Amino acid sequence: MSDEVLVARGLRKAYGDRVAVQEVGLVLRAGEVLGLLGPNGAGKSTTVGMICGLTVPDAGTVTLSGGVGLASDAVGYKRRIGLVPQDIALYEELPARMNVELFGALYGMAPALLRRRAGEVLDMVGLADRARDKPATFSGGMKRRLNIACALVHDPEILLLDEPTAGVDPQSRNAIFDNLVRLKRAGKALVYTTHYMEEAERLADRITIIDHGRVVAEGTQAQLFARLPAAxxxxxxxxxxxxxxxxxxxxxxxxxxxxxxxxxxxxxxxxxxxxxxxxxxxxxxxxxxxxxxxxxxxxxxxxxxxxxx
Structure with missing residues (x-):
């Protein structure tokens, strides 16, 4: 389909004798949120790592629209993806704005564009007034929101979020949800992993459930509910x-x-x-x-x- 921005096929990753991911496939479309669910150790984070290029798969492919893949154009591929990792990834002693600009510089953004985009994403996540403050002084929710700003500064078309609300307060969680809804309306494609089922129900257009490294179900919420003996x-x-x-x-x-x-x-x-x-x-x-x-x-x-x- 023309609106498919990412297609993963046959992803496999093993660590020694332990197979973490086996034959996982995903399709992500523009303007949708794909919920990626699974128990602890099911292979969600490993799958996200392979999609964003941080983890090298033993088998399988991930291709972006236009046929772009890591093997053919690693730099172009990574510029089209933003990652919000499960563990907070910030330089605690650098001001918030410098954190954002550092991540943008890694993507080779021009200085003038980078300054403008840094201000825009800090404003989007509600941290414009704390731009000069260090993350070491931030709450957990503020750090999560700053991580999202860092992932968005280069304006990616695909955003991967690995449990982005872990350990945050309800106010920060709702602020994150509002940001993600705005991104979806703007046509961004999002992959969202979470252990909170109510988050997936609220945000996801389609859901893929992984268990023991394999996809055990996928579809819309209505399609998944149809699998129950009683609705x-x-x-x-x-x-x-x-x-x-x-x-x-x-x-x-x-x-x-x-x-x-x-x-x-x-x-x-x-x-x-x-x-x-x-x-x-x-x-x-x-x-x-x-x-x-x-x-x-x-x-x-x-x-x-x-x-x-």
Whole structure:
């Protein structure tokens, strides 16, 4: 497709006998956010490292629009990508503006353009008034925002963000979200890795889930929700605690004290028959509530509930 700005195919990376990434492929389009999710150690950061050129893949390719790749034009390739790493990467004793200008100079930006862009990106992330201050005096959220400014100074068309909100306060997190929405509207393409499912639900147009170094699911949120046995849950408050025999024959019912949790495909069409079935069994209903499936439900369904340490 003409709007594909990055295509990764068959990425593989092993460290000794341990295969970190195996046959991972991604497609990134202009003006979209691709959420890259996975448990600890699933291969997200390794994948991001291979995409941005910091990690050399054992196999596979990454190609930008126009056929540009690391092998054919490493400098041109890297100038089109901005990276916000998982670990904060700043010179703590240099003023914020000098940090931004240093990163821009590494891309060979002309001095006049660099000065202008440094001011623009510092203003964008809300740090224009702290441009002369050192990151050593900044909060964690301010450092994260400065890292984003450093990644944007050369105006890349693709931005890779590896857990950019780790350890930040809600105000900084919302400021980061606002910046990313503006970048998306401006036509930038973003890859966003996170452990926070609500962030992916809020930001991502499409999602790729990696587990044990392989892609286990990809698609829009609606497409991922369709993989669940039930997309919604009906919570029914009842009088008393009925004998389990009364609940036999009702599919997807789990009793929790005086509440029934009933898995349904569609509340609008399924709630009526379920309530009628409860009434026939003499079970009095005191209240109803509903909840839709979340991205966390999909994530746990695909990757399991076991701890990953």
């Amino acid at each position: 919604q849950t009906l919570h029914v408050e009842i009088d008393g605690e009925p004998d389990d025999a009364l609940l036999s024959g009702l599919p997807g019912v789990q009793r929790v004290g005086q509440r029934l949790d009933i898995s349904v495909g569609d509340i609008g069409s399924d709630a009526g028959p379920l309530l009628a079935a409860l009434a026939r069994r003499g079970i009095a209903v005191r209240g109803l509530a509903s909840a839709r499936a979340t991205l966390e439900d999909v994530f746990l369904q695909l990757t399991g509930r076991a701890l990953r340490d």
